[in-house]
Amino acid sequence: MIESGHVLNVSHLTVDYGNENTPALALRDVSLSVDPGEFVGLVGESGSGKSTLAYAILRLLHGGRVVEGSIEVSGQNVYELDSNHLRKFRWETVSMVFQGAMNSLNPVLTVEQHIFETIRAHDESVTLTALRSRTDELLDMVEIDKRRAQHYPHQLSGGMKQRVVIALAIALNPKLVIMDEPTTALDVVVQRAILDRIGEIQKRQRFAVLFITHDLSLVEQIAQTVSIMYAGKIVETTPVEQLLTGTLHHPYTRGLLNAIPELLEDNVAISSIPGHPPEITRLPSGCAFHPRCLYAKDECRMSPPILKLYAGSWIACERLPELEELYSDQ
Numbered sequence: 098m099i100e101s102g103h104v105l106n107v108s109h110l111t112v113d114y115g116n117e118n119t120p121a122l123a124l125r126d127v128s129l130s131v132d133p134g135e136f137v138g139l140v141g142e143s144g145s146g147k148s149t150l151a152y153a154i155l156r157l158l159h160g161g162r163v164v165e166g167s168i169e170v171s172g173q174n175v176y177e178l179d180s181n182h183l184r185k186f187r188w189e190t191v192s193m194v195f196q197g198a199m200n201s202l203n204p205v206l207t208v209e210q211h212i213f214e215t216i217r218a219h220d221e222s223v224t225l226t227a228l229r230s231r232t233d234e235l236l237d238m239v240e241i242d243k244r245r246a247q248h249y250p251h252q253l254s255g256g257m258k259q260r261v262v263i264a265l266a267i268a269l270n271p272k273l274v275i276m277d278e279p280t281t282a283l284d285v286v287v288q289r290a291i292l293d294r295i296g297e298i299q300k301r302q303r304f305a306v307l308f309i310t311h312d313l314s315l316v317e318q319i320a321q322t323v324s325i326m327y328a329g330k331i332v333e334t335t336p337v338e339q340l341l342t343g344t345l346h347h348p349y350t351r352g353l354l355n356a357i358p359e360l361l362e363d364n365v366a367i368s369s370i371p372g373h374p375p376e377i378t379r380l381p382s383g384c385a386f387h388p389r390c391l392y393a394k395d396e397c398r399m400s401p402p403i404l405k406l407y408a409g410s411w412i413a414c415e416r417l418p419e420l421e422e423l424y425s426d427q
């Protein structure tokens with residue numbers, strides 16, 4: 098086993114939800130790595146494969162198969178773990194805040210009981226005193242008043258429920274926490290407060306985060322690296338400072354950036370990307386983004402582009418060498 102140094106290393110991962118006659122490739126040749134303590138944002142439109150990647154990492158794909166590639170967490174191939182190790186791996190090494198998780202808290206359990214159950218599932222011998230003190234610590238971290246420990250989910254606001262879910266995800270000190278749209282259902286102010294809190298805890302506890310969202314503006318303030326996904330492929334991976342200052346991005350990333358008013362200079366108009374993402378059973382040939390791309394030409398319809406390193410960013414675009422010129426002509 099080669100220790101890669103990354104806490105997460107996804108390599109050339111392809112996931113198929115289809116069958117022999119009709120493939121439905123939700124992920125295509127996805128490579129992504131996360132360093133210990135790093136905060137990586139994974140951004141893409143609905144249906145781009147973000148949750149599928151999260152499920153694949155935890156070996157929780159239902160109806161989908163890994164048809165190519167590998168996933169290593171802390172140097173261990175996730176798909177080679179036996180059931181004992183897999184159980185420990187989930188939550189102790191990697192935990193997840195599932196999409197919509199705040200609505201799946203058990204209505205008959207108090208906040209405290211949720212935390213106790215999570216910890217006990219991995220350590221049956223833990224004492225009640227230890228459970229209580231860990232609960233206090235966790236609630237403190239996510240800024241929930243200790244008195245809430247005795248409350249049931251229906252007695253909490255959406256923001257509080259989401260904080261409880263985050264407390265559960267970090268309860269066992271994992272090395273990596275995957276957060277799948279953890280704040281989407283909340284209003285902007287609560288969203289921002291939770292995000293800031295996640296950032297603070299993450300720095301203090303030194304775990305890595307893979308933060309999944311459709312909202313690029315949400316991660317640009319907190320992530321160190323951002324990967325942009327389109328139709329099951331990562332089209333760009335870029336350091337966040339490059340995202341905001343660099344001019345050279347994949348045309349899709351550029352489209353996403355142009356839709357964020359606060360990132361635009363005064364004289365630039367907000368624009369959205371015309372068209373819709375494709376169905377995964379009917380992917381366009383070549384670069385899947387080509388039907389929506391302002392710069393597509395014949396070669397883009399031929400073969401899928403591969404990620405190439407350009408000025409600090411990995412970008413998958415056949416027209417990469419010409420992009421700077423194309424953008425400046427606009």
Ligand SMILES: Nc1ncnc2c1ncn2[C@@H]1O[C@H](COP(=O)(O)OP(=O)(O)OP(=O)(O)O)[C@@H](O)[C@H]1O
Nearest residue numbers: 114123142143144145146147148149150159160377
């Ligand atoms: N269990 C499944 N069976 C068949 N197809 C699936 C299944 N789960 C997801 N898909 C398909 O795989 C593609 C990727 O879905 P996924 O849920 O990973 O996207 P997402 O980026 O998380 O979207 P959202 O932002 O809406 O949560 C979609 O086309 C979806 O319809």
Ligand SMILES: [Mg+2]
Nearest residue numbers: 147148149196
């Ligand atoms: Mg999803």
